[in-house]
Amino acid sequence: MRIDIISVVPNLMSSFFEYSICKRAANAGLVEVVLHDLHDFSTKKHKQIDDYPFGGGAGMVIAIEPLTRCLDQLMSERTYEEVIFFSPDGIVLKQGLANQLSLCQNMIFICGHYKGIDERVREKYVTKEISIGDYVLSGGELAAAVTADAIIRLIPGAIGDESSALTDSFQDGLLAPPVYTRPASFDGMDVPEILRSGNDKLIEAWRHEQAVKRTMERRPDLLHD
Numbered sequence: 001m002r003i004d005i006i007s008v009v010p011n012l013m014s015s016f017f018e019y020s021i022c023k024r025a026a027n028a029g030l031v032e033v034v035l036h037d038l039h040d041f042s043t044k045k046h047k048q049i050d051d052y053p054f055g056g057g058a059g060m061v062i063a064i065e066p067l068t069r070c071l072d073q074l075m076s077e078r079t080y081e082e083v084i085f086f087s088p089d090g091i092v093l094k095q096g097l098a099n100q101l102s103l104c105q106n107m108i109f110i111c112g113h114y115k116g117i118d119e120r121v122r123e124k125y126v127t128k129e130i131s132i133g134d135y136v137l138s139g140g141e142l143a144a145a146v147t148a149d150a151i152i153r154l155i156p157g158a159i160g161d162e163s164s165a166l167t168d169s170f171q172d173g174l175l176a177p178p179v180y181t182r183p184a185s186f187d188g189m190d191v192p193e194i195l196r197s198g199n200d201k202l203i204e205a206w207r208h209e210q211a212v213k214r215t216m217e218r219r220p221d222l223l224h225d
């Protein structure tokens with residue numbers, strides 16, 4: 001998988017991709033995340049990439065020329081299944097969408113900033129708009145990093161324990177059950193006996209029961225989705 005991320009502040013994301021599961025996946029040759037600084041595609045003095053909005057109003061708008069120059073260059077080099085723009089206007093990222101995107105070979109992520117990007121880029125190039133929640137961020141960079149992380153960890157081999165991405169919260173529509181490690185007893189708090197019973201069938205049933213209980217208590221909406 002290859003993810004090209006276009007941003008006006010790519011450094012915001014570089015350390016994230018240097019230290020996370022994403023880095024391990026990159027080292028294993030499973031994914032390549034390429035950050036592009038939009039300023040490199042400006043032909044203006046001082047590498048300007050934004051301009052005043054037509055019609056007036058506060059804030060600057062990312063201009064169409066540097067963005068299309070960057071997009072056209074990437075699209076001439078390979079075929080992309082998705083060009084994703086991050087915005088609170090988009091569909092809210094859920095596990096199902098992450099699963100779907102984890103099957104893509106090549107994707108472009110566009111991070112907005114300031115007041116947004118010229119609408120014509122959204123009309124001509126963008127195939128999906130994604131929001132990571134109903135709040136406004138200062139830019140799309142954190143949303144792009146969150147989305148990339150959610151996708152990359154699903155690539156087989158990206159995380160140590162092959163089965164654990166599949167047992168994540170949400171993967172079966174339920175929250176994850178509680179987990180414990182040694183010591184079995186700490187300060188009067190004991191690990192549930194069943195987890196130490198060695199009976200895999202009983203443990204699996206207990207975990208499922210706990211997952212359902214936790215989901216009913218904390219996220220009953222997930223049970224009706």
Ligand code: ADE
Binds near residue numbers: 131133134
């Ligand atoms: N850009 C600004 N706010 C955002 C959000 N909530 N999700 C995705 N991109 C954004």
